[in-house]
Amino acid sequence: MSLSPTIELSSGAHMPAVGFGTGHISRADITEVIQAAVRLGYRHIDGALSYGGEDLIGAALAQPGGPPRSELWLTSKLMQTQYRSDEQVAACCQKSLQNLQTDYLDLYLMHWPVVLQSDPKDPTGHTPYRHPSTGYFAADHQSGVDLVDTWRSMEELVMAGKVRHIGVSNFNIRQLKAILAVARIRPAVNQVEVHPYCPNKWLVEFCRDQRIHVTAYSPLGAHGQPRVLDNPTLSEVEVSADITPAQVVLTWARQRGLSVIPKASSPSRMVENLNTSRKLTPDQMDQINAIPTRMRVYDYHEEWGLAPGTLFGDSDVDESADDPSHNDNH
Numbered sequence: 275m276s277l278s279p280t281i282e283l284s285s286g287a288h289m290p291a292v293g294f295g296t297g298h299i300s301r302a303d304i305t306e307v308i309q310a311a312v313r314l315g316y317r318h319i320d321g322a323l324s325y326g327g328e329d330l331i332g333a334a335l336a337q338p339g340g341p342p343r344s345e346l347w348l349t350s351k352l353m354q355t356q357y358r359s360d361e362q363v364a365a366c367c368q369k370s371l372q373n374l375q376t377d378y379l380d381l382y383l384m385h386w387p388v389v390l391q392s393d394p395k396d397p398t399g400h401t402p403y404r405h406p407s408t409g410y411f412a413a414d415h416q417s418g419v420d421l422v423d424t425w426r427s428m429e430e431l432v433m434a435g436k437v438r439h440i441g442v443s444n445f446n447i448r449q450l451k452a453i454l455a456v457a458r459i460r461p462a463v464n465q466v467e468v469h470p471y472c473p474n475k476w477l478v479e480f481c482r483d484q485r486i487h488v489t490a491y492s493p494l495g496a497h498g499q500p501r502v503l504d505n506p507t508l509s510e511v512e513v514s515a516d517i518t519p520a521q522v523v524l525t526w527a528r529q530r531g532l533s534v535i536p537k538a539s540s541p542s543r544m545v546e547n548l549n550t551s552r553k554l555t556p557d558q559m560d561q562i563n564a565i566p567t568r569m570r571v572y573d574y575h576e577e578w579g580l581a582p583g584t585l586f587g588d589s590d591v592d593e594s595a596d597d598p599s600h601n602d603n604h
């Protein structure tokens with residue numbers, strides 16, 4: 275069993291650089307999948323209350339014979355319905371702590387920079403309301419919530435010892451700047467979509483300058499079209515570097531200084547994804563950087579009734595979108 279190398283956050287804490295993504299895993303499968311991932315060496319588990327299986331992850335991790343809590347890095351994410359007050363944020367975090375059977379989270383993230391309406395049928399208010407005609411979650415455009423105030427509620431969780439690090443997810447440069455302007459505790463991490471079709475170059479550079487670590491989610495871009503792993507440039511690199519396409523993509527992200535959180539179902543893929551120790555040459559990195567295709571897997575702006583560019587920048591996957599020198603909005 276090999277463990278992932280770690281990256282050092284601005285706090286000095288070490289986070290395993292290859293984590294295990296737990297989105298899109300059915301409740302029927304999640305216990306077995308988590309137990310396999312931990313047995314094979316994953317020590318960083320990326321989850322969210324909204325993924326639905328957090329309680330089963332907690333139960334799987336609590337089984338005898340597993341690694342002690344001190345060796346695990348547990349990340350969870352605040353439900354977008356619960357951004358409105360200190361009380362909501364604290365209660366939502368408490369639910370994840372209870373689910374994961376732990377008294378602290380290593381990292382807690384604001385999941386998206388958008389507030390969702392709560393389903394009135396859920397007394398906790400956690401569950402987002404699905405619009406009956408579209409089946410989409412409904413953004414709460416009347417919430418009046420300032421994301422900076424939610425950030426202050428996140429800071430309270432650190433003060434209370436409930437979480438060790440706080441961060442954000444899917445935040446663009448403008449939103450990060452607003453938080454940085456007032457933060458008593460700066461975001462440790464921004465978790466965003468990154469793969470060769472969505473390199474997020476300017477956002478990654480901005481975060482590097484601000485000592486905000488970037489975690490690449492959907493690092494294989496596997497649920498999008500066109501399929502990242504089918505790209506012919508990757509096949510060329512794969513042959514010359516003697517590694518698999520998934521390892522090419524994960525190693526490319528790692529060599530950019532990012533952590534990655536691939537999800538996989540089979541033990542062989544779990545091991546493959548954990549092993550990103552082979553180095554790509556500068557030429558191989560350049561070859562991947564030069565791939566012109568742009569595609570985002572996760573973009574809910576239409577679903578949430580937002581104008582194009584509101585979430586990520588002027589153009590969904592245009593490199594210039596997050597470049598402050600190209601965009602007055604930032």
Ligand SMILES: NC(=O)c1ccc[n+]([C@@H]2O[C@H](COP(=O)([O-])OP(=O)(O)OC[C@H]3O[C@@H](n4cnc5c(N)ncnc54)[C@H](OP(=O)(O)O)[C@@H]3O)[C@@H](O)[C@H]2O)c1
Pocket residue numbers: 294295296297298320321385443444465466490491492493494495496497503520521535536537538539540543544546547572
């Ligand atoms: N913060 C956010 O808003 C956000 C959004 C999306 C995702 N995430 C996080 O990021 C994690 C990963 O994202 P994701 O699940 O969308 O995408 P991903 O990890 O890029 O891709 C997962 C898919 O790739 C397949 N796969 C895994 N290893 C492979 C390999 N070595 N070769 C070929 N195919 C392989 C998996 O298939 P099998 O399962 O069949 O093996 C699965 O269908 C999520 O689980 C979640 O934790 C966060």
